[in-house]
Amino acid sequence: MLVGLLVNPIAGMGGRVGLKGTDGVVDEAIKRGAIPIAPGRAQEFLQTLESLHIDPSRLELVVCPNQMGEDVTQSSNLSYQVTDVVVTETTSSDDTKNCVLALYTSGVRLLVFVGGDGTARDILDIITEHNLDDLLVIGVPSGVKMYSGIFVVNPSDAAEVVKLVIDGGAGIAEFEIMDADEKAFREDRFIIKLYGYMRGPSVPARFQGAKQASPET
Template identity: 40%
Template structure:
């Protein structure tokens, strides 16, 4: 099997520093102390691939666009090109896909977020080769259904598949997203390996959450610090508590006071107290609790906190299981298993976290 690898090394850098995306924000992300996460996730996926299919041939771009990660995973990759500058761009991604499609390869395994998925899918559509693609999740926002649920799952799927299906590539306007508005757009249809460990497209709808929000407000305790995640469901809780929260950011609240609005990881850590509770809602249709759109709530924040998951019954109707993908296997393992999800003022439903 010949697998083309394309890594967007700056994907996801804006997440933990509260930028909700990295498009056009790389310099600001670095100024805020952002660290790369895509190379490590690429290496994790390729290590899983190496374990399952050690004889696989890897073709990729030089440096952090794939070659370095492939070597760390134990492969001896074939280099088909190199980025034009030290700071890679969307055009580097597209040119890498063109080079790989010309070889050709059996699969394009890419590492990034929705923007990277668009670049890969649109470039593949320009070629005559009907090459499938598969995403390793590394971006802040991942609304498309062309991604595996975790880097490890991506490696396992890439190691062996016998069928493909058409799936959606979606993207949103990051500037509007930073202002609290989600404008999702279908950008392409791509061929993707058939596998159970692929995520669904994000559903933008939701059910009534007033009673759920009231239930959370009833149980607020003095002296406890509450980390309130993004989204409309938790947004209803913020309104019930009486403050104007960040619609798509993470807020910190304690004893009737908003301590931080649209907080970064650093803000969260500096405002945590002796007792902390994270309140999050899974992404509709996908079931991700952590690792999609809320990277500010990092493993270090989770270790110091209890976690309460909330969701409307309507949202849960479209979710079979919940997922976590924090980038820290120990933290992920601590979150896995059966968990009570609040669905009303008093009612809770048991759902498994994988």
């Protein structure tokens, strides 16, 4: 099975320096001393995946270039290929969307991404735009708090879910993707809405579950 890996290298940086998210404030997060945490989460996922000793004939990773997957995968002993897509040095939502489409074109039907709710929304956008309905998604949380249901509890859980899918031990479920207004959060207003639904493996014990949408307060 071809399993895609996409890392949003800036996801979660803002939350660690009191910005309550990273959307639109990457430069400010860096000024405050934020460092990327997504690569470490991706590395934990890869280390667990490697420890599961899945038959190499049943698993090959397809990763995004450079800091969006390739860099962290190079330190593993897993078989992988790099998808043919160009990403910018300062990654954006367009890079995420282009990577998802390139991974899908490469034959990936199970995608593991490391990011936050914004990354999940970008992925859902490209799935919807190009009718990638047979793509299953697993989210590895990179940040302080996730609101969408597509995220597993921790990176190791993502590796366990991948193994279950390969072994035929997982069903399919639809997960809520939430739209949390990070700008409002920074102003101490809580605004979160349902954005849509995304398909992923059904392994309830491994997933966080979506947080309830609330009206503006």
